[in-house]
Amino acid sequence: MIHIVDAANMNQYRREMEEVWHLRHKVFVEEKGWTELAKPDGREMDQFDTPEAVHLLAMEGGKVIGYSRLLPTIRPHLLSEVFPHLCEGDLPRGPRIWEWTRQAVAPAHRARGTSRLVTVRLMAGIVEWGMANGVTSLVTMMPLLYLLPFLDTHFRAVPLGLPTVIDGERTIAVRAEFDMRTLKRLRSMRGDATPVLATPQVSEYAA
Secondary structure, three states, X not given: OEEEEOOOOHHHHHHHHHHHHHHHHHHHHXXXXXXXXXXXXXXXXXXXXXXXXXXXXXXXXXXEEEEEEEEEOOOOOHHHHOOHHHOOOOOOOOOOEEEEEEEXXXXXXXXOOOHHHHHHHHHHHHHHHHHHOOOOEEEXXXXXXXXXXXXXXXXXEEEOOOOEEEOOEEEEEEXXXXXXXXXXXXXXXXXXXXXXXXXXXXXXXXX
């Protein structure tokens, strides 16, 4: 299941969030080599892990096996403060647009070949949460090679600028809109039409 963690319930997920910080350090510092984020305690946190952040935790057997973070674009976020050069023109901002960052899957689940399934579950969780909270699109940055697979999930992604090499990868910023068609596609890819969120959301798009 996917658990939504925010300022309202953070105290209930202290152990799981410790797993998140260590997973992020493992993926982004140790594997990707983002050494400027290295911390002696092995916990990767940044200036955007504020009370406004929404954390999505993929859980299995009581352990965190995957993670995504959502940030409101009406406040400072990664694309606006650190990577604005990836965007040509005005960066999309507004209460219905959130930023998606820090996507990570635990190494053990990549080794088992389930990385894509965990990722699809997290994406379904983002859409379920978004549709229930009036969010209709994301801004995010990704390796250019990921763009076609991303489109295959039926997010309608539009580049915000030209690809730029970051840490050796050709990276692109996009705005990606989603709706029920996106959710149906993700459910088809999962082979399961049931919601992924541990606490079901009441969708404003529900019939």
